[in-house]
Amino acid sequence: MDLDFTPEEQAFREEARRWLEAHVPAPGSLASLDTPEGFEEHRRWERTMYDDRWSVVNWPAALGGRDASIVEWLVFAEEYYRVQAPKRVSQNGIFLLAPTLFEHGTNEQKARYLPPMASADEIWCQGWSEPDAGSDLAGIRSRARRDAGGWVLDGQKTWCSRGAFAEWCFAIFRSDPEAERHRGLTYFLVPMDAPGVTVRPIPQLDGETGFAEVFFEGVRVPDDQVLGGVGEGWRVAMSTAGSERGLNLRSPARYTEAAGRLLDRYVGRLAEGGEAAEAATALADRVARAYVDAEAYRLHTYWTASAVAEGQAVGAEASCNKIFWSETDLAIHGLALALGGTGSELLEPGPDGGSRPGEWLDGYLFALAGPIYAGTNEIQRNVVAERLLGLPRG
């Protein structure tokens, strides 16, 4: 066991830091990525990263990456969050679909889809949930019918993050209505501008169009846009879901960085004295706990990374992960707001300046979704109980 970063890892960190410091836009300077302008601004930032091979560091060099190890990838994320760099508008593609493509895609599919994903020329959204199939994902009803030379898709997907602006969608459809419900599914790669695709943006509770409903009416896709085999959709989707809950989606740097800012805010309130300081003191143990949990998540991630680097598979432990990061995120942001007292509802800094509640409020709203998406935490608890503890289903 050696928790020192190797000289190579250290050098990688320094190179990333130098590059980021020279290129990163000022925190908060891009428009929200859930607006048309913000989406394009974020796309340009991805392109800037891609041009210097920082957008997908852990991919092979031939595809625009740096062949970075999993630890280096985590190091990059730490540097990324350290400078509060923009949200990754390509995240559904690079963090969720890409690992699935690497695992299940044909060589032609990898060559076709990965490079424009890395450069953000093509941004992906995820089309899994349906109005009547959320937690019960295997209950989806959108249909894929065989047709000469390919497939015809019909149905409705919903809650597709970035769906309002994305170019492509990775989606699961029922290709065999007769089969057992997990076996009749197929995973498709669908262009959002295909004839028959209609997108209806859905404003989220912050008022922005963070996700969308997507309607499919007689949408034709060729066979080479099936990922991982006909009828294999569930298996392929579970590999994506493993990435979503496990190592990929939520870098620990997000939480350690926010926990650090939480401490700053706590100290700031203490320094104000009076009511603010008393309120802060009352929250001291909870603040400490949020900080400790963020650190525990970071350590757990490095622990998992070492196991993966040595060829072990991440199993249902990924479900523990998902519960933990989402709850830690909520705790950090909820406490930051609690430290703000009655002013925490304000979207902009109040006349007393300083604490920028709006920023924490955004973070809190974002954190509130964590226990819902990527499989709700209740579903994850079922998985932990059944798969890690051997409790009976039902």
Added chain:
Amino acid sequence: MRFAFTEQQLELRGAVRQVLASECTPADLRALHERPPEPAAGPALGRADPGRTSARWAVLAELGAPGLLAPEAHGGLGLDEVDLTGVLEEAGRVALPEPLGESAGLVVPALAGLLELPGAGADAGADPGKVARWLGAVAHGEAVATVGGVEVGRAGPVLTTAPLDPDAQLPDAVPCRTPRVVASDRADVALLVAPGAGGGLEVHLVEAAAARRLPTPSIDGPRRPGEWEWVPSPETRLASGGAAAVLVGSLVDRGALVAASQLLGLADRMIAMAAAYAVDRKQFGRPIGSFQAVKHLLADARVRLEFARPATYRAAESIARGRPGRAAHAAMAKALASDAADLAARVALQVHGAIGYTWECDLHLFMKHTWALSASWGDAVTQRARVLAEALAGRSG
């Protein structure tokens, strides 16, 4: 960066797990719970539990466990805290009543550390020959060692040794008492911290035969805490002044690690017991483990355990490497492990229902050890306060 155990570390841990499964059964713990602690006198190993206790210690000694951290020159294995944390997790899994944590994790490194100091023990005039003798005896498993006189508070070590006569001034030749010395009746020797001259502190090595030991019964019966009445003297003194402060600082970090490691094992054991019970026990015509309320209780406990583990292993690595962050790392580990084990205990009891509330069910053997360890060496709230103080100092500095 490689955050994983080596093959050898896993093997050692596996070997310890295997022997403890048969050497430390719930029936053994039950026997200790049911036998009242005796006032002990003289070399006590084996007295309280003739046979089983000595046999267990002998088996552990055969594996080298008590001397795991001792240099090979002193009869130890020359391994480090990363090896130790896994072994102590296994001790926790069986609620090992003997003070392996104290002997192997606290006394051995303290004595070995003293011998490495330039002019060993010169600070207090401790006899290096004597230190080496005890180190060898403890490392070989010939003597059982324990620790007392220091606990963990928000602001640092809390000294618990006090003169019998409240007006007397420590240090020398003033009879004093040290409360809550664990394994009081089986220890042959104790490392006792006492207040020193001028507000400082001192560390003494006190032979059991030279102390009057009174049992102070605990809910965790087999832990056998006791009060030691003893007389500090130049002969017992190991360190004073700066050397003693360093030693006590290290005890505080190591105590947290030792307790945290065992709490991980305890949590795992209690979750496993409850999960097994939830599969067996049927109500409404189905296993209670198929009810989601039961699943979610256990899943939450499993999640807290999952995230306490790497933090504890990191603390071990930090102490082994003497990293500057080790105090905060140990504090974090203890906070996480205490919470995880407390939750596991609470959940396991709830899942067992009334049977879990009985003396007959084994669960209480593990719950009680959890309560004791969770509260010792700084409970979760205390340790979090220490983490917060460190972190704030780090951010402003």
